[in-house]
Amino acid sequence: MKKPLLIVSAAILGLGSLAAAGVRVGMRDQAAPAASVSPMSDTLLGLDGHPLAQPVANPEVRIEIASDEVLRSCCKAPDLIVSGKVTNLAAHPINYVRLVITMRDAGGRAVYSEDTYNNGAITLFVDATIAKLLNEKPHSDPIAPGTTDSFIFSIPMPLIPSYKSAAISVQAVRASTTARANRPERTGQSESPKVNREG
Secondary structure (H helix, E strand, O other), X not given: OHHHHHHHHHHHHHHHHHHHHOOOOOOOOOOOOHHHOOOOOHHXXXXXXXXXXXXXXXXXXXXXXXXXXXXXXXXXXXXXXXXXEEEEOOOOOEEEEEEEEEEEOOOOOEEEEEEEEOHHHHHHHOOHHXXXXXXXXXXXXXXOOXXXXXXXXXXXXXXXXXXXXXXXXXXXXXXXXXXXXOOOOEEOOOOOOOOOOOO
16 A cells, blocks of 8 residues: 555656746746846846847837746756747738847947847748758748737857847848849848857
8 A cells, every 4th residue: 555655656746846847937927036136227127137128110020029038947058038029010021030139238339149030931040951851941931011920039048148238120121022023131220240259
């Protein structure tokens, strides 16, 4: 009788520890510890004190940030996860939107930047060797006028130097060739530097 009870208890404890391994720290509805809040405005800081990314206005694409948090795990370094959506404000379809997140220090100097595409064009990031292995060609699903698509940045925190502000801007918009044939790529209003991993 004691043996089955011990086995069941061990199984419950084992499952409990596996569930706890994936627990997310810093949920939005929890109060931030007082020591993690810097003198900057509390509305611009995440729960663990990191500066929240701000969208940069663009006439063709609206950026909305839905989530900006540090995801912690027992098994790897924390990741900064910033996700949201882009809305096509133009009167024509857009093939893809390339977004850039730029972190700046207190003096306004860019210390880190990274880019991504909207979800419908994420295969544009695929390396040529991997594309060949997967037998996939880079492609994008056009975003119709007035519709939205999602995006996500997932950046390992050890790569990011200390920063005081973060902004997400549109680096490039590619109009759909079905709307306007051979329209050249246009650069967004805000120019951001290429990836700068100083630190």
